[in-house]
Amino acid sequence: QVQLVESGGGLVQAGGSLRLSCAASGRTFSSYAMGWFRQAPGKERELVGAITWSGSSTYYADSVKGRFTISRENAKNTVYLQMNSLKPEDTAVYYCAADRIFHKVRVGDGGSWGQGTQVTVSS
Numbered sequence: 001q002v003q004l005v006e007s008g009g010g011l012v013q014a015g016g017s018l019r020l021s022c023a024a025s026g027r028t029f030s031s032y033a034m035g036w037f038r039q040a041p042g043k044e045r046e047l048v049g050a051i052t053w054s055g056s057s058t059y060y061a062d063s064v065k066g067r068f069t070i071s072r073e074n075a076k077n078t079v080y081l082q083m084n085s086l087k088p089e090d091t092a093v094y095y096c097a098a099d100r101i102f103h104k105v106r107v108g109d110g111g112s113w114g115q116g117t118q119v120t121v122s123s
Helices: 102-106
Strands: 004-007 010-013 018-023 033-039 046-051 058-060 068-073 079-085 092-099 115-121
Touching: 004 092, 018 033, 018 068, 018 092, 033 068, 033 079, 033 102, 046 079, 046 102, 058 068, 058 102, 079 092, 092 102
Parallel strands: 010 115
Antiparallel strands: 004 018, 018 079, 033 046, 033 092, 046 058, 068 079, 092 115
16 A cells, blocks of 8 residues: 655635645655545535556546546655645545556445545635
8 A cells, every 4th residue: 555645735716726735755656556535515525637657548537527637646755636726615625546457446445545625716
């Protein structure tokens, strides 16, 4: 497993942008698929996007397609979530997850999770 630490959350106005980062420990980061999830108060956790170990394939929830982009820099042990055109409904705690199996990340069954970072979008 890897240890994950998210950063970059904050308060932004609707229509604005934020970039979240997830830094991973360990020398095997490049072998892990990564994902970003979010959980709003009173709602279930949902997948935002996921990326394979190489970065060659990505997956996005319909609610964020065209607005959010997931990417990674294996040399820096970091995965990013660029969020543009933010909406109040994007307000949530955002978590990153990791697993060697892409499918497990996509379904929220990843073996490693970060502590989360709060994103608040004001209207």
